[in-house]
Amino acid sequence: MSNFDWQVFCKDTIEGEVVERCFGSGGSITYLDWLMSAWGWTLSVALLALLVALVVGSMMGILRTLPSKTWVLVGDAWTELFRNIPLLVQIFLWYHVVPALIPALKSVPSFVLVVLGLGFFTSARIAEQVRAGIQSLPKGQRYAGLAMGMTLAQTYRYVILPNAFRVVIPPLTSESMNIIKNSSVAFAVSIAELTQFAMQAQEETSRGIEIYLAVTGLYFASAFLVNRIALFIENRVRIPGTSGASK
Amino acid sequence: DTLKKIKDSGSVTMGVRESSGALSYTLGDGKYTGYHVEICDKVLSDVRKQLGLSSLSVKYQPVTSQNRIPLVQNGTVDIECGSTTNNATRQKDVSFAVTTFVEEVRIAVKANSGITKIGDLNGRSVATTTGTTSVQTLRKNERATGVDFKEVFGKDHADSFLLLESGRADAFVMDGSLLAGLIAKSKNPADYKIVGEVLSVEPIAIMMRKDDPAFKTAVDNSIKAMIKSGEIAKLYDKWLMQPIPPANAKVGLPMSDNLKAALANPNDNPAEAYVKK
Amino acid sequence: MIDIKNISKWYGSFQVLTDCTTNIQKGEVVVVCGPSGSGKSTLIKTVNALEPFQKGDIVVDGVSIADPKTDLPKLRSRVGMVFQHFELFPHLSVTENLTLAQIKVLGRSADDAKTRGLKMLERVGLMAHKDKFPGQLSGGQQQRVAIARALSMDPIVMLFDEPTSALDPEMVGEVLDVMVQLANEGMTMMCVTHEMGFAKKVSNRVIFMDAGKIIEDCKKDEFFGNPDARSPRAKEFLSKILQH
Amino acid sequence: MIDIKNISKWYGSFQVLTDCTTNIQKGEVVVVCGPSGSGKSTLIKTVNALEPFQKGDIVVDGVSIADPKTDLPKLRSRVGMVFQHFELFPHLSVTENLTLAQIKVLGRSADDAKTRGLKMLERVGLMAHKDKFPGQLSGGQQQRVAIARALSMDPIVMLFDEPTSALDPEMVGEVLDVMVQLANEGMTMMCVTHEMGFAKKVSNRVIFMDAGKIIEDCKKDEFFGNPDARSPRAKEFLSKILQH
Amino acid sequence: MSFDFAFLTWDVISSFVLKGLWFSIQLTIVATLGGIALGTVLALMRLSGKKWLEVPAAAYVNTLRSIPLVMVILWFFLLIPMLTGRPMGAELSAVITFTVFEAAYFSEIMRAGIQSVSRGQVNAGYAMGMTYGQTMKLVVLPQAFRNMLPVLMTQTIILFQDTSLVYAIGAYDLLKGFEVAGKNFNRPVETYVVAAVVYFVICFSLSMLVRRLQKKIQIIR
Ligand SMILES: Nc1ncnc2c1ncn2[C@@H]1O[C@H](COP(=O)(O)OP(=O)(O)OP(=O)(O)O)[C@@H](O)[C@H]1O
């Protein structure tokens, strides 16, 4: 049972015959073609959702540190709402329930919904990191900015955020790796990404082990890639004279 | 081998599904039931008699379409009583009892949609469930007929049906019995109908470990006896024609000619053998 | 120049400042001292409205802080402040630290800001370090940069909140030297500090606080020269801090 | 009692201690001073083997630290140490802080440990606080508990690493008082401190370090009384720290 | 679309959902305790300063943190029996997988916790004559644990949500309970809505608890 049959990736997805050079031609596709396109979907969902999560999460995180009680409440409510419901359930609600209440959303493609759903879910976690990052800075920094006559907005823009950003890179790295892994829920709404590929292809080929190995490998590679990029950014923005976070 | 294992341990593990239409599903609380589950219960009691055991404890192990084959292979599950298609690829890994159900892949649509055959699906979206053979069927049909439609995948059958219900899909292509069951349980069964040609025919059978002829013979014999005695036909009527728990809805799917033929001449032919007919 | 009128402040139900009143003239150097937690930092922060207060008013150079119409950022830009922990911006070089607020707040051109900033850096004797980052400087050097940063905004008054208490003892001197020089040049200054040597040398007046109240507010000579006339709390404090 | 023989230590390629040699007799009080980063903390930590060193040896009460066969935990249990930041265990009450090591290291019974611990607490004047947690005490009180904790192990020598430099000025006195009393009772002490008042009052000898080297090691009277005989570096340091 | 919650009688809930809820809770508790224990060991290995302990621990943590939990669950479920030759039930398999997987995350938290205890505390322990083991056990770990309690709890909430991933191996958790009920009555939308509410109530209460804890800890410090 442990003799692997890697030929499976060279098979055509319709005839089930092994194709030469493993990539399909003329409209027919092999499992390898499919795997690659699935990887592409995984990366697209993950990266776009990450973008949404970073933008929304940073905004919410910042709100939670403002002096205004109202804004803090808005940020808190957002965070609690999106982090206390399992992702799979949230995706389902976005796809099936929300459009039932707001008919205009019916025509929105599922790709967009899943990017938003995954993005909002992750934004709650990022908001938490950003808030913690900002609050970990000495209070004196905020005072120093204000004391120089900067407005609160300027103080955030020029003093607090550049520092907080550096503080939160390591936790954000883990969130970015998480989002790649979490993107697997997209299969629930008909996105042909890696998990969906794994489920469908192993059903069709009965070569579960090989399929799962390949898919796990690609997830691993993607997460590793994100990790390297984050490390690169972390080193690029390291401030001279500080030891940096990676001690 | 399995018979010895059952005899030695006095217990057997039955693979069941949480939700495979009327064939195999749970009533909650760790109780499983359905057409195939009941057949298996009878088979196992025959096995118990054959082994001369006074009692046999049956453990239920829920399985999914992703893990059922590995679980049978690695010995977690001794006999899988869900809704597994018997096909040639799988026969390399596992073996099947004689066919007890024949599934016909059909198309469910909204009653008022005007769709009556696969050709009408041109330019529409068609739902089916990830991890099922229907996906392949659909793909083959698309290629063969030149009909161009958009596929949307639900993560399970209820999801796929929801796609049809909410209008995200115009049709749902799936095993006929599942479609009938879902429609029966829906809020408004009259809103849906099953239409068009049979897209593919698949024998569904009880699955066991490969290379264990003694066990397979015992199971096959028990089933054949039930076919002969008409018990299978009765069970079919009970599960697929009459109201069943928990919702007390009728699936209402009369026995197909294919199944009648299979029962008339019990065999474990794979799906490939049905295509040629 | 600074007129503090009956300021009271509460954190929840806890009263940090009780009815504090004092007044600082142009060119005066006032030292504020008192035990830890007595409200010194809070008082000095109310002067440039970094800490809001619930009662009373402060008028800085004719502008009332309690008035909701006052443009606080603008007011703060005219008041220099130096903190206990320096609070240089760690992600900016020394020069950028000096110019940021000049450009963003005062609207000076980058060139003007740099000229002005470096002049102040020269003054605190750190020209050689203009391209370094704060993390690469010693504590004493960072605090001198912080003073230069405040000075480069051309403040009308300088506030110091324990500017030497986070420093190694041998670096205290270099920072006090800069402060003494400033005082001698006639800068109006309000300093929270326990450096009684500094107070004796350059201050005009000493304010002693305890439990949120101003207990003593008198001329330097009176404060140090006539301990018997002081309140018991102040006497005890002075004896503790001058003992060793 | 403590014999430091030609100690050298490197962090990677950076040499922190260079060939340091000195000797502390029973009953002696030795003050170590010098600029920041000169290796004072490192030196004092080598004495109870908290910092390993690469060359030389230290013999404490006849036991060699460099000897790999030495039972270091046992040796350390006989050397009391007080840190700049107190390092009380924040999750334990004052009494638990005092008894933990007595019980776990010396194997004393809980009762004995408590009796001994509370006696020491009494001595530093904090009996009233025995059930509080460190976080509920002021800095000066915490440091006095830390001293009591070290004393309750019946050490043959006490090491102090800047015990007052993290304290508010008014609390420095209460800690120095305890240390003076200890010295007067004949405890052998090695203190890193910049409190020259303390050094003048009770020390027998002063060691001055710079850049990892022991530059001066002489009798107190010689150190303070004869500044002109001192090295330029020590003179400069003294002038800085005594100036204000 | 109209909602129809009528089928969700107490009978249905108790027979479909409660069993799942119970399993999710059990799994969460066991995996949290086991994960923290194993994670602490891993964290100590990574901080030991000994290469032969550091490298395997780091490899373990980084590998598991790079693979989706579903995949780990599947691998354990499918591969362990193949390796040991002995089948394993879905529930046991889930418990082992979650413990092993969460240990990687808990180890990162404990590592941060241990590092949050200042070097001075360790020195103080040594200086009192404690051995490495005593210092860790009596001084560092109690503090690390306290400092990290809120983060550990937050991870536990995530873990509770992640128990839904055992669907992949057919184990029966809270979400599965809702799903199965939804499928067998063909009312998926309604059950998901109820599931969302139930999860929210449970997780939100827990996270309120975390906040309380956080405030309490801040006072002690
Ligand atoms: N944000 C806050 N919330 C509640 N109480 C506070 C807050 N900030 C300060 N306090 C309390 O107000 C009192 C005065 O604090 P302040 O910092 O002004 O004292 P200080 O005299 O500067 O002391 P130190 O010498 O320690 O700097 C203290 O008792 C402090 O605990």
Ligand SMILES: Nc1ncnc2c1ncn2[C@@H]1O[C@H](COP(=O)(O)OP(=O)(O)OP(=O)(O)O)[C@@H](O)[C@H]1O
């Ligand atoms: N772990 C370490 N790795 C590398 N260098 C170190 C380490 N610890 C200390 N040093 C360096 O060793 C030198 C001596 O440090 P040490 O702490 O002994 O100085 P010190 O005289 O006690 O200074 P201070 O008065 O600031 O406490 C310093 O230059 C310091 O930067």
Ligand SMILES: [Mg+2]
């Ligand atoms: Mg203060």
Ligand SMILES: [Mg+2]
């Ligand atoms: Mg030191």
